[in-house]
Amino acid sequence: MNRIKIVGIGPGHKDYILPIAYKTIEEADLLIGGSRNLEVFQDYKKETLCYEGNLKEIVETMAIQKENNKKIVVLVSGDTGFYSLLDYIKNFFSDEDIEVIPGISSFQYLFSRLKRSYKGYGLYSLHGRDIQVDAYIEKHQGVFLLTDEKNTPSSIVTSIMDAYGHWKMIVGENLSYENEKITQGKVKDFRKKEFSKLCVVVIEKYVE
Ligand SMILES: C[S@@+](CC[C@H](N)C(=O)[O-])C[C@H]1O[C@@H](n2cnc3c(N)ncnc32)[C@H](O)[C@@H]1O
Incomplete structure (x- = not known):
């Protein structure tokens, strides 16, 4: 079963994104993120889901898509460990269900x-x-x-x-x-x- 990947994509400019983040995003079926984060990867032509205050809905969709074995990547700005969606997502999924890829914080x-x-x-x-x-x-x-x-x-x-x-x-x-x-x-x-x-x-x- 594919894990949900939570990926830090740095402050915004593409040069500050880690190679492993690019690799993970290239392999994804579904990208979830805020509009600023999704914009960075618009050329990748992936299925996307934008979160704007609808977090409960997003988590429900993630659970369904995970069951369908989709490769889900959640894009967060900066680093995953510094006030990102990671803590919220962990209320719904176990450590076995997720993988975390850090980024450069603001x-x-x-x-x-x-x-x-x-x-x-x-x-x-x-x-x-x-x-x-x-x-x-x-x-x-x-x-x-x-x-x-x-x-x-x-x-x-x-x-x-x-x-x-x-x-x-x-x-x-x-x-x-x-x-x-x-x-x-x-x-x-x-x-x-x-x-x-x-x-x-x-x-x-x-x-x-
Ligand atoms: C939800 S927090 C995410 C923080 C992020 N996890 C980090 O490590 O920087 C979003 C806030 O980070 C700051 N931020 C993120 N990217 C920024 C940037 N490129 N320039 C200035 N502030 C930024 C702003 O204060 C913004 O409101």
């Missing part, structure tokens, strides 16, 4: 562009969840944050401005794409700035 990519290691940084997600950023900041040398359309860089600035306005903020937009932009400054300088939908944020102590 935090690995950003720190490589900054030419730094991420040792000592707290890695958190505001994607689809609310956390009090200030409760985590002091615990680390800095924090890396995934954002979403509600928890944007501007909303982060508003929530930490009073206590951490003098700290350093880095925003990485559209990482690895042609329109990639990395902006650095003090938290207070980011007030009222607009950013792309796809972005990550680092907050850290300011060093002159």
Whole structure:
């Protein structure tokens, strides 16, 4: 019986996808993913299923297609181990039913562009969840944050401005794409700035 393959496809650009991910995707019968992830493989002419908030339905389809012995590949952005669909899928399938192929995470990519290691940084997600950023900041040398359309860089600035306005903020937009932009400054300088939908944020102590 074929296993469901959950494949990390990196930050977005094709050059950051591992050879084993390409091989697995080439062999697939059915590709499941968000529209941004499916777009990368549109030339492969595979049967596709797009998830946009219909996760329960997707899992039901996966179970049926697995019974039919279809080769199912679930594409996730970045790495499988960092706030991907992996945990949700594991609620429905056993370890024997799945195989996991890692990818390059948005935090690995950003720190490589900054030419730094991420040792000592707290890695958190505001994607689809609310956390009090200030409760985590002091615990680390800095924090890396995934954002979403509600928890944007501007909303982060508003929530930490009073206590951490003098700290350093880095925003990485559209990482690895042609329109990639990395902006650095003090938290207070980011007030009222607009950013792309796809972005990550680092907050850290300011060093002159
Ligand atoms: C569901 S999370 C997935 C995180 C992913 N597993 C990882 O390892 O980076 C999606 C969030 O990742 C971040 N992200 C993913 N790709 C990105 C990119 N190319 N540029 C900027 N942010 C990105 C954004 O904050 C986005 O809202």
